[in-house]
Amino acid sequence: MEKISVVVSCYNEQESLPLFYKEMERVRKEDFKDIDFEYIFVNDGSKDKTLEEIKNLRKIDDKVRYISFSRNFGKEAAMFAGLEYSTGDYVTVMDADLQDPPSLLKQMYDTIKNEGYDCVATRRVTRKGEPPIRSFFAKMFYKLINKMSDVEMVDGARDYRLMTRQMVDAVINLKEYNRFSKGLFGFVGFNTKWIEYENVERVAGETKWSFWKLFKYALEGITAFSTTPLIIASIVGILFCIIAFILIVVIIIRTLIFGDPTSGWPSLVCIIFLVSGVQLFCIGIIGQYLSKTYLEVKNRPIYIVKETEKDKK
Ligand code: UDP
Numbered sequence: 001m002e003k004i005s006v007v008v009s010c011y012n013e014q015e016s017l018p019l020f021y022k023e024m025e026r027v028r029k030e031d032f033k034d035i036d037f038e039y040i041f042v043n044d045g046s047k048d049k050t051l052e053e054i055k056n057l058r059k060i061d062d063k064v065r066y067i068s069f070s071r072n073f074g075k076e077a078a079m080f081a082g083l084e085y086s087t088g089d090y091v092t093v094m095d096a097d098l099q100d101p102p103s104l105l106k107q108m109y110d111t112i113k114n115e116g117y118d119c120v121a122t123r124r125v126t127r128k129g130e131p132p133i134r135s136f137f138a139k140m141f142y143k144l145i146n147k148m149s150d151v152e153m154v155d156g157a158r159d160y161r162l163m164t165r166q167m168v169d170a171v172i173n174l175k176e177y178n179r180f181s182k183g184l185f186g187f188v189g190f191n192t193k194w195i196e197y198e199n200v201e202r203v204a205g206e207t208k209w210s211f212w213k214l215f216k217y218a219l220e221g222i223t224a225f226s227t228t229p230l231i232i233a234s235i236v237g238i239l240f241c242i243i244a245f246i247l248i249v250v251i252i253i254r255t256l257i258f259g260d261p262t263s264g265w266p267s268l269v270c271i272i273f274l275v276s277g278v279q280l281f282c283i284g285i286i287g288q289y290l291s292k293t294y295l296e297v298k299n300r301p302i303y304i305v306k307e308t309e310k311d312k313k
C-alpha cells in the first residue's frame with residue numbers, strides 16, 4: 001500500500017493544531033480510503049502547549065509521529081527535519097494554520113499519479129487579508145529575485161506541495177545551513193505542476209512573520225540564490241573609476257588653461273561622502289555573502305532534536 005507523509009511545522013499552534021488534525025482526517029477518510037498516512041508534526045520550540053497537543057493526538061492515533069526541537073530553529077529547519085523523518089512514498093508539506101487547504105490534496109495526488117509529474121505545488125493568486133504594503137514588497141521581491149537568479153521562483157508560491165520520494169531525497173541531500181526552500185525546490189528541478197487557489201486566512205492564532213523577519217528572509221533568498229549583487233558592486237566600482245578618470249582629465253586641462261583658483265571645498269565634501277557611501281554599501285554586500293559562508297563552514301546542525309515519539313516520556 002502506498003503511503004503519504006504529511007509534514008507540518010508548528011510554532012505556537014496550540015489553537016490551530018486540533019482543527020488542522022480534524023480537517024486533515026476528514027479529507028483522508030473521504031479521499032484517501034486505501035492509502036496509508038503518517039503525520040509528522042515538527043514542534044519548532046513552541047512556547048505554548050503545542051507539544052502537549054501533539055502528544056494528545058499521538059495518544060489517540062499512532063499515525064501521528066513528532067519531532068520536538070530543543071529551541072526555535074525556524075520554519076525552514078522544521079520542514080527539513082520533517083522531510084528527513086518522513087518515510088512515505090509521497091510527502092506533503094503543510095502549515096498548521098489550515099492556510100494550505102487539505103482538500104486540494106486529492107487533486108495533487110491524482111495529478112502525480114495520472115499525469116506523470118514529480119511534484120504538484122501550489123500558489124495563491126490573491127493575497128486577500130494581507131496588509132497591502134506587505135503584498136507590495138512581496139511582489140517587488142519576486143520581480144527582483146527572478147531577474148537575479150537562474151532558479152525560477154514563482155510569485156505567491158506556498159511551501160504547500162506534494163512530492164515524490166525521489167524529489168524529497170534530492171531536497172534532503174541539500175544540506176546547506178541557510179535554507180531558502182522556495183529556491184531549493186526550484187533548484188532540484190523535476191516536473192512541477194502549479195495549481196492555484198485563493199488565499200485562505202489562518203483558522204486560529206496569529207502569523208509568526210513580522211515585516212522585519214520577512215525582510216531578512218528575502219535577503220536570505222537573494223544571497224542564497226544569486227551573486228548578482230556582487231556583480232553590481234563591481235560594476236558600480238568600475239563606473240566610479242571611469243567617472244573619476246574623466247574628472248581628473250577635465251581638471252588638469254582646466255587648470256592648464258585657466259590657472260588654479262582654490263575653490264570647490266563643498267563639492268569635494270559631497271564627493272567624499274558619496275564615494276565612501278558607495279564603498280560601504282559594496283563592502284556590506286560582500287559582508288552578506290561572507291557571513292553566509294561563515295555560517296556554512298561552521299557546519300552546525302540545521303536543527304537539534306529534544307524528543308520524538310520514540311522517546312517514551
Ligand atoms: N512556523 C515554524 N517556525 C517558525 C515560524 C513559523 O514552524 O519559527 C510555522 C507555523 O507554525 C506555521 C507555518 O510555519 O505552521 C507558517 O507560519 P505562519 O502561518 O505564521 O506564516 P504565514 O502563513 O503568515 O506566512
Ligand code: MG
Binds near residue numbers: 099207
Ligand atoms: Mg499561515
